[in-house]
Amino acid sequence: MPEVPWRRRVGVAPKTWVAVMAIAVAVLGWLPFLGRALGPDEGGFLMVGGAWHDGTSLYGPYWVDRPPVLIALFGLADALGGTVALRLLGALATALVVVLAGVLGRSAAPERRSAPLLTAGAAAVLVATPLFGGTVVDGEVLGLPFVVAGVTAYVASAASRSTRRGLALALTAGVCAALAVMVKQSLVDVGVVAVVLLVTSRQARRRFPAFLASAVVTVVVVAGLAALRGTSPAGLWDAVVTFRFEAGRVLAADDGNAPQRARELALAFVASGLPLLALALGWRGRGRPSVQGPWTAPDLRIAAYVLLAVEVVVVVLGGNFWLHYLIGLVPGVVLLAAAFAQRPAPVTRSTAAAYAVTGLSSVLVLAWVVVHPIGRPELAAADYLEAHAAPDDTAVVVFGGANILREADLESPYPYLWSLPARVRDPELSDLTDLVVSSRRPDWVVVAYGALGAWEMDGDALRSALARDYDEVATVERFTIYRSGHDAG
Template structure:
């Protein structure tokens, strides 16, 4: 990769205007999320962060989640500094960083024109409300770091000053590993760097010693966050084996549970995901890369090989994810940006192709923004928040709550603690498949005051012997229904009626502390 001549004053001015518009655009697309209720994952991560109490045998203490400490630590810091919605501000700032990285990638690989197209694609994909890019989900926090890691890796190979290149490579490694720290399958940055740096070393595109030093710098940078986590674990009593079991071992067990359970919902979500991949422009862009693979490899062989590896790994990650949520598609944003950066100015690639793809992405995005004040992803979330607030209004200060099965946003909105460690349905199905642990909680001294039945107790084949249902029927009485969801209270407790709730109107964030 050779350096390009410095741009003239007029070109620099144009680039600045484009970049300013892009940053303003992504911030404008992110801003409405500050008025939307917290999603279940956001609420759950926030609860885990607030009750974080690690020690021997437990990664997070009273609540269980299979996400890395980097993610929960981000939630804890954002909550302490900015409150419940702090993580959405962090997500917006990371989206800005991703847009800047996309611009720099385009500049490095194709010049000003490629920078304009790659920046546009980044804004569009990061602004798709359907993919929940605006939320503080694992993907929303990790994917921008993958894109930043890819840019820094490419940038490090272009630096002529050795120490500047090594520092940039080190930063690339850190960003790539931090992305994995947000969600385990966000390995795109690691894969891109590994293939890019190894290919440069093997092909001898630069003197062997500088190429080896760059590779070594990325390895050191990538190891730094891991070392910090391991040192933290040693300090609080969390062993490497426990980290492995929670973060990786559980995923294998959970995939087996998903595979063994017939689910029409999963099939429907998978088909929807394919349709979204086409509508958002991801499939057309990746298809364009496949069609132009040979000339792309001739022009930028190391980057082309690295991009090919990233696409393969990301596709496998989405397929193996099992649940096929819309947010899974966020993982393809770095690959889509790289495709445009690589191909938009190649000989034989006319401007019509990126224009057509970009327009095809902009139109559905615009329609989705104009036709609704909130994305469909918030509809179920709004209901859960409404139910939780209704319980909060009728609850005593020391009451506790358990939700059947999952929906951590109900727990968060209620303001109550929960004596049952599993906030999500998948860990419940994987680690407590017979609901023995849940039944012990319901019949023990810490039995919850409230039970909210968001999903039937027998969902996913749980409670086959009906023991949990019998316990609820004997120890609890139905206290009311909110938005079609049954709410139960301990028979021994006297609580006021649940207040009337407006289930048609999304709740404001005023009660989310």
């Protein structure tokens, strides 16, 4: 009697093991970085999340142009210990994206057994690559599970023939859509898919009112909870909507490093293999979808094309061209894989090769970053402050580099931990100058090289105040460190 393969003996299909491996690969990409030093955004958001209470600014003592669910997630990570907890939260988000992408494939093409592998595989080969800012936890990473969950729920809602189940799924999709936007205001993917299906699918059109109502209710509830912690709805609107238009004008006039970052972002986009994978899925996914059974999902091809186009526009309009913007393209590629799975076209060598190239790119870049870690010049300044600052000292970093303060365990009396809010809301640096000559003056001021002469900001008054009231005590890496010389008069 021939021996039965062990996977069959335990009742697990080979494709299930492939799916498990896809999830494991995506998560394992984060493990080497659990204890690595925080990036500027990670350090800043942990400070904001940990200090969020009723205070003098939008989120207690600090102001940042991000919605409250993101701050709450970083506050959770801060309460659980900080760096490692945050990275584990990022790994969990990555795993959820891969799992939910598989569920989307199942919902979109239940008659095709390979559909979950196609969609989960598309997510797995992209979510952990450092070319998309992977290994660093940011708003895009934490928002992706809500995006993919929302798209999956809405597709399943439109496919369901049960009124009750379809309604429940549409309500779930609306909640996820709102939470995604309340993590990062540019994550409008679920709404885009819902609007496109409103035009292309009669069944989806019937679910749209429930979707819209639950999204609105969720936004109201989140805003109400934020207000209980001292963050007003008017303040949130100013931060996540009005400020972005003001920031856009500032970024449009930026003649600094943005063009160089744009070139690096374009290179990362090509090197990731994403264009090749999207082209293969789109080319092979032409034609009419397969005839399905009683569970009939809407045709997702047009929705996938529109979603990818919107995601590309969001990346370009982001202005700063940071690599982590690119991870926002993952839902569009996953939806394109779902649309491909709906068609009778087989998985050809060209399609498999596109998956293989994209996956190989992620593995090679991950291996490179493990051996050659991302440089953190801020650590030298943090080490100096940690060695010389008293426990109750305060500090300001001009500009950005909030991970310096987080690593040195110092608070800032200046509400802007990032350069862009300072450039938009304090362009003459009058607030910062008034601070350093007041009784609330920080004990330490850390100035990044060239910061006071960048972005056409007027730093003369601040330079004079530092020369008069502070002592220059050290220069480490690209940072000059000043210590308050005497009590303010």
